[in-house]
Amino acid sequence: MQQSSISREVNDRVRRLAGELSAWEPSATYHFFCLCDCVEFVELSVDEYDECGGDVFKTGHRHGLTRRPRPPDVAPTAGQQYA
Numbered sequence: 001m002q003q004s005s006i007s008r009e010v011n012d013r014v015r016r017l018a019g020e021l022s023a024w025e026p027s028a029t030y031h032f033f034c035l036c037d038c039v040e041f042v043e044l045s046v047d048e049y050d051e052c053g054g055d056v057f058k059t060g061h062r063h064g065l066t067r068r069p070r071p072p073d074v075a076p077t078a079g080q081q082y083a
């Protein structure tokens with residue numbers, strides 16, 4: 001599972017909890033993970049989170065921009081495995 005998938009799942013849980021808490025304090029803000037895999041927080045109210053549809057990014061962060069390049073395929077081929 002990619003970090004962004006985990007972050008989105010955690011954000012969904014925070015959103016559900018925040019929805020209950022916001023009944024008492026509608027203007028409260030909560031920390032959601034930025035989905036670009038930077039593992040930084042974005043502070044949003046429940047309304048702001050709903051407006052962006054869960055697509056949470058810090059300013060200037062987007063998919064692909066800060067993600068590390070995919071590592072090369074280094075799986076050993078048969079025969080090299082126990083060399």
Ligand SMILES: [Zn+2]
Binds near residue numbers: 034
């Ligand atoms: Zn980010």
